[in-house]
Amino acid sequence: MNSNSNYQHNQQILQNIENLFQHALAKHNKVFFVRFDVSFPEHEIYVNPSPLISNFNESLIRYFKRKKLDPYYLWVREQKTSLNPHYHFIMLFDGNKIQHSYSVHIKAEQLWNKQLKLPENNKGLIDYCNKYSNGVMIYRNDSGSYEDAANWASYLSKIDDKNINAEFRSQGMSNLKLN
Numbered sequence: 001m002n003s004n005s006n007y008q009h010n011q012q013i014l015q016n017i018e019n020l021f022q023h024a025l026a027k028h029n030k031v032f033f034v035r036f037d038v039s040f041p042e043h044e045i046y047v048n049p050s051p052l053i054s055n056f057n058e059s060l061i062r063y064f065k066r067k068k069l070d071p072y073y074l075w076v077r078e079q080k081t082s083l084n085p086h087y088h089f090i091m092l093f094d095g096n097k098i099q100h101s102y103s104v105h106i107k108a109e110q111l112w113n114k115q116l117k118l119p120e121n122n123k124g125l126i127d128y129c130n131k132y133s134n135g136v137m138i139y140r141n142d143s144g145s146y147e148d149a150a151n152w153a154s155y156l157s158k159i160d161d162k163n164i165n166a167e168f169r170s171q172g173m174s175n176l177k178l179n
Contacts, residue, residue: 021146027094032093035135
């Protein structure tokens with residue numbers, strides 16, 4: 001699970017991605033995978049971004065649960081030289097109920113803008129990650145679709161720019177309890 005061979009990878013994050021995929025595919029014969037990145041406005045400093053990203057994530061998951069899309073997520077925090085961190089997200093959904101990433105990206109933009117008290121239609125803080133901006137449908141018994149999504153997700157495990165021992169949480173993921 002690693003086509004991003006230009007980077008060293010955090011094995012625990014890779015294992016978390018694998019667990020997330022396996023859990024979702026055990027529940028659904030097809031799973032819809034979406035990736036996006038979340039950033040802050042360039043010229044503003046956010047001293048404690050943790051509550052903002054936590055509230056955003058909770059709102060996003062709550063929204064998609066109400067839509068009965070059975071959402072799962074994993075995010076990682078990165079920061080190198082910028083004033084603020086940025087976050088890489090992957091989300092998995094019941095692929096029988098969603099087939100396109102547009103609604104995920106739009107809702108992420110709306111909810112992130114709300115957290116930052118920006119106009120709802122503000123653009124540019126959610127990056128749709130162009131490689132598969134429409135998402136990837138993963139089929140339970142199709143190793144090709146699984147590998148495409150897993151390789152793309154493995155970017156989140158790169159060690160570069162992660163402050164694993166920093167004072168802020170560096171990752172978060174769905175609780176994979178059996179339902």
